[in-house]
Amino acid sequence: MRTLTFAQALNEALKQEMRRDPTIYVAGEDVGVYGGIFGVTAGLLQEFGEDRVRDTPITESAIIGSAVGAAAAGLRPVVELMFIDFIGVALDQLYNQAAKMKYMFGGKARLPIVMRTTCGAGMCAAAQHSQSLEAWMMHIPGLKVVVPSTPYDAKGLLITAIRDDNPVVFIEHKMLYGIEGEVPEEPYTIPFGQADVKREGTDVTVVATMAMAHKALTAAEELAKDGISVEVVDPRTLTPLDVETIVNSVKKTHRLVVVHEAVKHGGAGGEIVASVVEEALDYLDAPPKRVAAPFTPVPFSPVLEQVFIPSVEKIVAAVKEVVT
């Protein structure tokens, strides 16, 4: 099969969906003429024109807020928040408006909004351009939260997101844009709430998302050399969260390591660990472990940033701890 980069897979999903449904429009900073700061919206303006591909001023509250109004009035906005770090200037429109409207209105609203955004460290972009804030998004009833790790997942999940009638936060880890993988040409969907077992194994379950899924797979390779068989589970969506697949894996392996790039304290890992122990405490042969960033802002210097980001070595070490 043909391979695409993660960014190309997203771009293809956008184009295919926009061709299918004229009520979809794209808006955000530099999404048009520039084609998106990471190139994900490249070529859209040329194909779909200014009405459907809207360069906005620097005005995140109005970008997301106008998506809320447009969606309530029948359109299907796909808006870009250039970095998830910027959500603090616009979060109200996401959690108090988009996510709650349907409920507050007694069910009588439909908010098919996708907010695409980037997260993550690795580019020395420092404390305000490198965060992983998916845990905040998870804690918002009414939202769905998508965290793809491969080009294949990225395309299928984005198409699902665009067709979903609820507000969806679609988080793209910036270090993944360049990775390649096989991607079917035709449009396809991947259901939300279905974790993907990226590697089967029997000794330990490693749950990891986005860039960390790749590190977990690398760690699994290394651990295989030591005779440790690692199952890598990628939840793919955090809301809804496929606890069942994770629990089933733990029931098989009896050990759990959860990896994320966000800081540990208050992160998504707590939710995953808690969900597993609530359902499968007796299956655990060792205390679960979380591998996550230390409780600090993201440092700039490459030396420090690499210490900050959970490494393959740390995952290997954590797995070794739980299997012994």
Add this chain to the structure above:
Amino acid sequence: MRTLTFAQALNEALKQEMRRDPTIYVAGEDVGVYGGIFGVTAGLLQEFGEDRVRDTPITESAIIGSAVGAAAAGLRPVVELMFIDFIGVALDQLYNQAAKMKYMFGGKARLPIVMRTTCGAGMCAAAQHSQSLEAWMMHIPGLKVVVPSTPYDAKGLLITAIRDDNPVVFIEHKMLYGIEGEVPEEPYTIPFGQADVKREGTDVTVVATMAMAHKALTAAEELAKDGISVEVVDPRTLTPLDVETIVNSVKKTHRLVVVHEAVKHGGAGGEIVASVVEEALDYLDAPPKRVAAPFTPVPFSPVLEQVFIPSVEKIVAAVKEVVT
């Protein structure tokens, strides 16, 4: 000893600290002439004047942002965010600016800011005035997060917060303002990161904060009648979190229930459960349980709101499940 309401205890702390230190000022919506929408800043304007007690427009970004600038320039702002639900219009100034400045600047900044705010359901104030968002605050390195449950704790923790050289989010549950308790007249501090065992017990550890600490105590009373001895631990601060006291309690009781009013998914309970099982898995005789709100916005109708808020009955039921 003299008793005060929770609101009065906070008011006294503010007055005593403002008398002590002329660099402290208070700012926020309706904090002056009105005395605060819940009365916590009553009398401050009269005693300290307009320079130190500043009524602001409706401009949360500028309220918090100006506190950042004023603190960096040597003052000690105590600002009020009327409801924590409103943080979405101003969060950037809290997490990208206040919380990160010291680190981003290589240590050379001091941001002694207290942001007081209210949380919680119980007044039929509906989805945008009833949330519990402490989990978001926990996930921000550089912030401290205070969640008092009694008038005594409220006063001591607020004084500690004001004297702390870091940004502190001080969360007051609105249903607690009227509760009474003994409060010493002189100023005193309660160190952050020290959980308080509100009731000793031997059969199960119930960790609960703010309004839920009271419900946990009530549940403990009821369970005592059935011969179940409940230890109620109130962390009092979520960052820093006193894992040690909680773990020690669990090592004694071998059972854990965590209660909070926030929605369960992505809530602080996940962090607490995960922290405990990572350190004390072998001590647990039953799967831990979380009692928390369902994954919905806060509904308006009193009938629904009371279903939404974790009840004494639900805590009792959860405890019974883990002890059998």
Add this chain to the structure above:
Amino acid sequence: MSTDTEKLLWMYTNMLKIRRFEEKVGEFFAAGKIPGFVHLYIGEEAVATGVCAHLRKDDYITSTHRGHGHLISKGGDLKLMMAELFGKRTGYCKGKGGSMHIADVDLGILGANGIVGGGPPIATGAALAAKYRGTDGVAVCFLGDGASNQGTFHEGVNLASIWKLPAIFVVENNMYGISLPQTRSMRVQDIADRAAAYDIPGFVVDGNDVIAVYEAAGEAIQRARAGEGPALIECKTYRYRGHFEGDPMVYRTREEEEMWRAKDPISRFETKLMEMGVLNEAQAREINERILAQVEEAVRFAEESPWPAPEEVLEDVYTV
């Protein structure tokens, strides 16, 4: 004045409807039958009425925490509103929203809003949808003087301006944001002056004169329908009640209140209509009675309606 009789009587009737409905709401709040925060619009009826007199069903509005007047003016059903205020399952939001979140998307009402400044970006988006679909629909955003200090106001208006959207921002300047007088929340005297920052027209009108509001809104809405972009209309008005029911109102004087009551939008308009011969005492009495009956019916409906079932708490979070 060329407005036809029917329109004039609709405006009179609508203002009275708001007034009587809200008086009843105040009573039931005081009696403990309506819980939560309730912000009454009494005194400001001319604003929503004069603006909405121009709106069609396919136009949109965004409202505020002080929303009953907007909803009624856009065609909101009194029974469904009252039931919602009572927290009953027959209410507009099945009891999930309450006063601050009543909506009727089918009528183009995109909701009251508990977040001050929440509306402007949303109205901008609704206006975008109208334009995107090639209709001549408009979106009206109601907001307060206090809200015009919020950053979302600046952003919403600016976006509407550069995209030339059919959005009309109606500032209800009732002189206070809770306890803070407008004079202490901004240095400009006229909020309409802020329109210049976005190169759009700004109008200042007497918000207690429904005809003045009607005329300014007519001009702005006509421009918007013709594709000429947004406008800002500032209506100077006053709320008679506290910020919310239960407000001790320590921040203003009884003299000020009296001064404004003397400019009551309803009695002024009633007098005018009588002078014009459009209305007489008997008709006025008849209209009033009809409205009172409607309000009573709404109350009865609300009181007799069932509470939501506990398990309904879990419904309506997601569209499936």
Add this chain to the structure above:
Amino acid sequence: MSTDTEKLLWMYTNMLKIRRFEEKVGEFFAAGKIPGFVHLYIGEEAVATGVCAHLRKDDYITSTHRGHGHLISKGGDLKLMMAELFGKRTGYCKGKGGSMHIADVDLGILGANGIVGGGPPIATGAALAAKYRGTDGVAVCFLGDGASNQGTFHEGVNLASIWKLPAIFVVENNMYGISLPQTRSMRVQDIADRAAAYDIPGFVVDGNDVIAVYEAAGEAIQRARAGEGPALIECKTYRYRGHFEGDPMVYRTREEEEMWRAKDPISRFETKLMEMGVLNEAQAREINERILAQVEEAVRFAEESPWPAPEEVLEDVYTV
């Protein structure tokens, strides 16, 4: 023009310092020695220079993602800056901040800022502190044309206005916010017109004429020191480089760039100073060489400095 020779030469020297420093930064970025996002100020040097020429050490500034020019103008140390850009432990932020977060609180530099629109509320707070303590200190907020569309701008300026704080908002209108031309991000031609929304003075100046900037800033800062409140100064200027290093610049024409290069703030000022007899060729050469030496020294310092130790990642989160 009454500005004395010393000040004129300081301004000339300062602009050159920014230019040479940043040229070097551009080189090292291209060579892969400086990581992350780097936004250069080249072409806009007159703005920071003309404004900061009035500032004292106890005055405050807030800066932006495009901050090197502001920092240098407020007295920032080139060695510490360059080391920070390299990510070394001897840098201003011990390698934790990088280009977007350089600060020197002791010099009143409250930080570059990665959040567009982050500065206005912060500068307002610093101005509040100056006023609160009864000093005549001021706070200057630098921001871009793009940032003036952000809600935080509206809020920060409004608060400074009603509290009559000594805050000066300097909009560096370089015609673009990344790829979006100012003409497409707002309908007003002059951002200074937005000052009227807060009833404060607004100035439009040629941002490539350091004397024009100096004079407008002087007036605004003097007012602020005298307790007359904030002002907005819009400086029309242009960035020569891409938005960040590596930007393909698909959104503007080479003709436009050439037009602006013809108005280069440094060569214009150099010519002027020579005409005035304040500067001659030899002096200019000498100044240039001195600056080059300083920049070289900064580079050497940065290159020779050690990396942070891994465990330092955990330090400096909290004040204990």
